[in-house]
Amino acid sequence: MSPVTAGVLQLLALIAALALAYRPLGDYMARVYSSKKHYKPEKWIYKAIGANPDAEMRWPAYLRGILAFSAVSVLFLYGLQRAQGVLPGSLGFVAIDPDQAFNTAASFVANTNWQSYYGEQAMGHVVQTGGLAVQNFLSAAVGMAVAVALVRGFARSRTGELGNFWSDLVRGTVRILLPISAIGAVVLVACGVIQNFSGIHEVGQFTGGSQQWNGGAVASQEVIKELGTNGGGYFNANSAHPFENPTPFSNLFEIFLILLIPFAMTRTFGRMVGNLRQGYAILATMGIIWIAFTGLMMWTEFAHHGPALDAAGGAMEGKETRFGIAGSSVFAVATTLTSTGAVNSFHSSYTGFGGGITMLGMQLGEIAPGGVGSGLYGMLIMAIIAVFIAGLMVGRTPEYLGKKIGTREIKLAACYILITPALVLCFTAAAMALPTPGNSMTNSGAHGFSEILYAYTSGANNNGSAFAGLNADTQWFNSTIGIAMLLGRFLSMVFVLALAGSLAEQKPVPETAGTLRTDKPLYAGLLVGTILIITGLTYFPALALGPLAEGLAS
Numbered sequence: 001m002s003p004v005t006a007g008v009l010q011l012l013a014l015i016a017a018l019a020l021a022y023r024p025l026g027d028y029m030a031r032v033y034s035s036k037k038h039y040k041p042e043k044w045i046y047k048a049i050g051a052n053p054d055a056e057m058r059w060p061a062y063l064r065g066i067l068a069f070s071a072v073s074v075l076f077l078y079g080l081q082r083a084q085g086v087l088p089g090s091l092g093f094v095a096i097d098p099d100q101a102f103n104t105a106a107s108f109v110a111n112t113n114w115q116s117y118y119g120e121q122a123m124g125h126v127v128q129t130g131g132l133a134v135q136n137f138l139s140a141a142v143g144m145a146v147a148v149a150l151v152r153g154f155a156r157s158r159t160g161e162l163g164n165f166w167s168d169l170v171r172g173t174v175r176i177l178l179p180i181s182a183i184g185a186v187v188l189v190a191c192g193v194i195q196n197f198s199g200i201h202e203v204g205q206f207t208g209g210s211q212q213w214n215g216g217a218v219a220s221q222e223v224i225k226e227l228g229t230n231g232g233g234y235f236n237a238n239s240a241h242p243f244e245n246p247t248p249f250s251n252l253f254e255i256f257l258i259l260l261i262p263f264a265m266t267r268t269f270g271r272m273v274g275n276l277r278q279g280y281a282i283l284a285t286m287g288i289i290w291i292a293f294t295g296l297m298m299w300t301e302f303a304h305h306g307p308a309l310d311a312a313g314g315a316m317e318g319k320e321t322r323f324g325i326a327g328s329s330v331f332a333v334a335t336t337l338t339s340t341g342a343v344n345s346f347h348s349s350y351t352g353f354g355g356g357i358t359m360l361g362m363q364l365g366e367i368a369p370g371g372v373g374s375g376l377y378g379m380l381i382m383a384i385i386a387v388f389i390a391g392l393m394v395g396r397t398p399e400y401l402g403k404k405i406g407t408r409e410i411k412l413a414a415c416y417i418l419i420t421p422a423l424v425l426c427f428t429a430a431a432m433a434l435p436t437p438g439n440s441m442t443n444s445g446a447h448g449f450s451e452i453l454y455a456y457t458s459g460a461n462n463n464g465s466a467f468a469g470l471n472a473d474t475q476w477f478n479s480t481i482g483i484a485m486l487l488g489r490f491l492s493m494v495f496v497l498a499l500a501g502s503l504a505e506q507k508p509v510p511e512t513a514g515t516l517r518t519d520k521p522l523y524a525g526l527l528v529g530t531i532l533i534i535t536g537l538t539y540f541p542a543l544a545l546g547p548l549a550e551g552l553a554s
Contacts, residue, residue: 003302003325003326004302004326006326007298007330010252010326010327011294011326014252014256014259017256018259021260022264022267023267025260025261026266026267026271027271028176029261029265030271032171032172032176033148033168033171033172034272035171036054038167039174042174045174046166046167046170049166051164051166051167053164053166053170056161056164057162057163057164057165058160058161058501059149059160059497059498059500060501062162062163062165062497063493063494063497065165066142066145066490066493066497067490069142069165070110070142070490073105073109073135073138075105077104077108077131077135080126080127081095081100081101081104081105081123081127081131082096082098083095084096087124087126088126089125089126089197090124090127091125091199092124092200093121093122093123096117096122096123099475099478100117100478102479103479103481103482104117104132106482106483107482108131108132108135108136108139108230108232109135109139110139110462110485110486111139111140111142111143111229111339111462112231112341112458112462112464112485112488112489113225113230113232114458114459114464114466114472114481115232115233115236115464115466116477116478117236119232119236120213120214121236125216128217128221129216129217129220132221133217133221133224136224136228136230136232137173137181137224137228138169140224140227140230140371140372141169141172141228142169142373143229143371143372143373143374144168144172144176144261144265144372145169145373146373146374146377146496146497147265147374147376148268149162149163149165149168149497150377150496150497150500151268151273151376152272152500152504153499153502153503153504154380154400154401154402154403154503155272156504157504157507157508158505158506158507159504160501160504160505161504162497162500162501177224177228180227180260181220181223181227184223184227184257185222187223188223188250188253189219191247191249191250191253192242193218193219193222193244193246193250194215194216194219194243195217195218195220196215197215197217198214198216199215200212213243218234218235218243218244222234222244223257225342226255226257226258226342227258227260227261228261229258229261229262229339229340229370229371229372229374230340230342230464231335231339231340231463231464231465232341238342238343238344239254240320240343248322248323251322251323251344252327254331254342254344255330255331258334258335258338258340259290259334259338259369261372262286262371262372262376263283263286263287263369265369265372265373265376266279266280266286266369266376267279267283269376269380270282275401277519278401278518278519281518281519281523282380284524285368285379285524285528286367286368286369286375286379288368288528289337289364289367289368289528290369293337293357293360293361293368294329297332297333297354297357297358298325298326298329300351300353300357301325301351301354302315302325315350315351315354318346318347318468319349320344320345323345327344328345329354331343331344331345332345332347332350332357332358333357333358335463335465336359336361336362336463337361337362337364337367337368337369337370338366338369338371338375339371339374339464340463340464340465341464341465342465343465343466347466347467347468348447348450348468348469349468352447352547352548352549352550352551352552352553353547353551355450355454355550356546356550356551358454358465359450359454359457359546360535360543362457362458362461362463363421363457363538363539363543364531364532365378365382365417365420365531365535366378366461366462366463367379367382367531371462374492377496381413381416381499382527382530382531383527384409384413385417385530385534386523386527387399387400387518388410388413389530390526391405398516399509399515399516401518402508402509403509404506404509409499409502409503412495412499412502413495416492416495416496417534419460419487419491419495420461421538421539423460423484423487423488424453424456424461424484424539425539427456427460427480427484428452428453428456428542430480431452431480436474437452437474437477440470440471440472440477441469442470443469445550446545446546446547446549446553447469448469450467450546450547451467451468451469452470453546454466454467455477455481459482459484460484460485461488462485462488
């Protein structure tokens with residue numbers, strides 16, 4: 001069987017698995033967020049934090065809950081890292097430096113999981129399991145809560161109430177993320193992923209010495225790392241490490257986990273707004289972009305030239321032989337079109353155009369299918385923009401799901417789509433203009449520029465993957481990328497929740513013969529075009545200086 005055929009079969013198997021899970025999981029999540037019942041463990045949590053789960057919140061109160069919870073999470077995780085030297089199970093590792101502790105705390109709370117450190121050489125068991133793994137659950141649940149609040153904004157009328165943040169946070173964690181993670185962890189252990197609390201031990205004897213490895217609760221952290229579109233690995237090599245991702249089956253299963261909730265949430269959206277066709281339209285848009293990017297990535301990496309690449313069967317530099325080009329390409333697209341950031345290969349070693357595809361996937365806003373929650377609300381923002389453009393074309397007030405898209409709504413949507421490009425381009429320009437940040441680049445020219453552009457694209461879009469080759473463990477990059485992660489995550493949520501509140505207050509508009517049907521293929525095509533045009537106009541100059549220049553020169 002040729003590598004290309006094997007890759008196509010892997011992709012078809014992945015699509016089939018996602019299709020089987022789509023309806024039951026999507027309907028289940030809709031029931032979770034619509035239920036009025038509280039389970040006993042959830043009541044214990046509400047009592048412990050002093051929250052009333054039945055109290056409805058308007059968008060400012062919902063936002064205050066998110067910001068307060070996230071601020072406490074950042075402080076807790078920062079303090080845990082700074083105290084590591086005196087904690088049990090630290091494996092002899094000392095406290096994390098202040099700038100790196102801030103960067104890591106901001107990263108995991110913002111669902112970015114950017115890592116400028118070697119996990120197996122810096123973090124002990126307590127920080128890994130009691131700090132980082134916990135935030136993998138909570139940051140994912142926060143993103144899902146914001147998405148559900150926006151969906152309620154479309155579904156409700158004549159009220160500014162969007163639900164209860166504490167209830168949404170707890171239910172997303174207890175009823176969705178924990179059960180799936182428990183099952184997934186068992187599957188990964190069966191595949192050979194390690195799960196223990198062993199200390200550091202030497203492995204083998206080699207010329208010049210031996211290697212030292214430490215164990216850890218890797219399977220339980222690996223599953224939520226992918227399921228919650230987090231991406232932070234227990235080991236520096238991330239999902240390329242055999243302790244995290246040992247076999248081709250585990251590789252395909254981890255890709256499935258990455259895409260599972262983001263795709264299924266389109267069904268949840270359709271169910272909660274009372275129109276499943278609307279969910280299918282969003283699903284089709286996400287699916288078209290994902291399949292197109294995957295096919296394009298596989299083509300660029302298989303379209304090799306030269307005797308060395310012919311002998312290897314393609315561009316194998318930076319890729320694990322147990323996954324090959326196909327398994328690496330599908331993983332790379334899945335992780336950059338979502339906010340996951342996990343890697344099973346080094347994106348810096350991809351072809352010039354292949355590296356550009358990973359960057360463009362993040363620059364789209366990670367909406368195909370995007371992160372858990374963030375992908376759905378990002379796509380719905382784009383849907384509003386597309387409806388507005390269509391309304392301008394026909395000369396009527398734009399409407400979406402029975403809600404008018406007026407001046408206030410379009411301003412909030414516009415602010416949302418401008419946040420991350422402003423952060424990415426401004427920080428990249430500053431890093432290239434100043435003398436010190438440039439010293440962190442391993443490469444010069446277009447590839448060196450791509451290293452920095454990728455870093456800020458990954459940070460501001462809450463992805464967390466690295467292009468490799470950039471020494472990001474400096475005060476400049478730890479601080480600026482940390483700021484980009486926090487602003488990219490929480491400033492975006494301000495506009496999403498404000499938009500949700502504005503929509504919830506509206507009176508539904510009856511559908512007429514002139515209403516644009518947003519559940520038809522024509523609209524899905526318009527939405528795809530809107531996404532690509534907005535991204536292209538925003539990022540094309542920067543991409544031309546980096547991956548496009550490198551690809552055309554090779």
